[in-house]
Amino acid sequence: SAVISQKPSRDICQRGTSLTIQCQVDSQVTMMFWYRQQPGQSLTLIATANQGSEATYESGFVIDKFPISRPNLTFSTLTVSNMSPEDSSIYLCSVGQGWAEQFFGPGTRLTVL
Amino acid sequence: KQEVTQIPAALSVPEGENLVLNCSFTDSAIYNLQWFRQDPGKGLTSLLLIQSSQREQTSGRLNASLDKSSGRSTLYIAASQPGDSATYLCAALNSGGSNYKLTFGKGTLLTVNP
Numbered sequence: 001s002a003v004i005s006q007k008p009s010r011d012i013c014q015r016g017t018s019l020t021i022q023c024q025v026d027s028q029v030t031m032m033f034w035y036r037q038q039p040g041q042s043l044t045l046i047a048t049a050n051q052g053s054e055a056t057y058e059s060g061f062v063i064d065k066f067p068i069s070r071p072n073l074t075f076s077t078l079t080v081s082n083m084s085p086e087d088s089s090i091y092l093c094s095v096g097q098g099w100a101e102q103f104f105g106p107g108t109r110l111t112v113l
Numbered sequence: 114k115q116e117v118t119q120i121p122a123a124l125s126v127p128e129g130e131n132l133v134l135n136c137s138f139t140d141s142a143i144y145n146l147q148w149f150r151q152d153p154g155k156g157l158t159s160l161l162l163i164q165s166s167q168r169e170q171t172s173g174r175l176n177a178s179l180d181k182s183s184g185r186s187t188l189y190i191a192a193s194q195p196g197d198s199a200t201y202l203c204a205a206l207n208s209g210g211s212n213y214k215l216t217f218g219k220g221t222l223l224t225v226n227p
Contacts (some may be wrong), residue, residue, distance in 0.1 A: 001159075031213070042202065042219040048212040056212055092156055093216075099144035099164075099206055102215055104157040110179075 002027055002095050004105035012111045020079045021108045023093035028073035034066070037107075039089040043099055046091075049076050083112045096099055115140040115207050119218035126193055127226050132220045134188040136203035146186050148177050149202040151220070155201065161188070162220065195224045 003026040013019050023032065044072040046054040046066055055068040070076045080087050088111050096102035116139045126132055136146070147166045149157040161170045161177040163186065169178040176189040186203055200220040207214055 033215070042217040043204075045214060048214075050212075055186075058214075090154075094157075096213065096215075099213060101145075101147065101159055102163045102204075102206075103159060104149075106156040109154065 002103045006105040007090045010109040017112040018081045033075045033094045035092045115216040117127040117218035123222040125224040138205045144206045151200045
């Protein structure tokens with residue numbers, strides 16, 4: 001298993017601003033994932049972040065809005081840019097090795113006013 | 114495109130009852146299926162992982178089965194307790210081009226009443 005931490009755990013932001021969420025893992029992992037969970041909804045994959053390559057975004061998500069960094073095998077950041085109230089969600093990172101079990105961080109609860 | 118459906122959306126049972134949560138998926142070309150638990154406002158806790166070649170997995174009072182050909186999985190909880198109250202999510206892992214993609218259902222909200 002992997003222990004994953006996220007910062008911040010929650011934040012309240014003004015529209016038009018940006019927030020960077022950090023994800024730290026206690027071991028080296030190849031694949032890290034970023035998900036969004038909108039209120040009352042299930043999780044939707046935003047992008048897959050592999051170290052040393054550009055993140056791969058899912059349909060409906062673009063790099064300008066959700067830039068991702070993956071500087072090493074234990075850390076990644078997701079930035080939510082030019083926020084609007086529709087971006088209010090829980091953002092979760094997860095890690096997994098290929099088709100093995102995925103483990104999730106505690107999430108970042110974002111409220112945009 | 115994989116789609117995952119969970120039935121029922123909500124379930125309320127008295128303590129001690131055995132119960133079954135259902136999950137169905139449209140694309141049977143999965144690598145595995147994973148069951149998670151989510152407490153309100155929290156992240157996900159992995160409960161059970163069933164590889165595509167397996168039929169079931171057990172952990173304590175939990176038993177998950179997988180029928181890949183029919184696109185179904187069930188999570189059986191024995192002797193339910195109030196502490197089992199949470200949202201239960203199933204997720205199917207498929208190949209997404211050069212990556213792996215986990216597709217989630219909307220979850221079953223379980224309430225176990227003392």
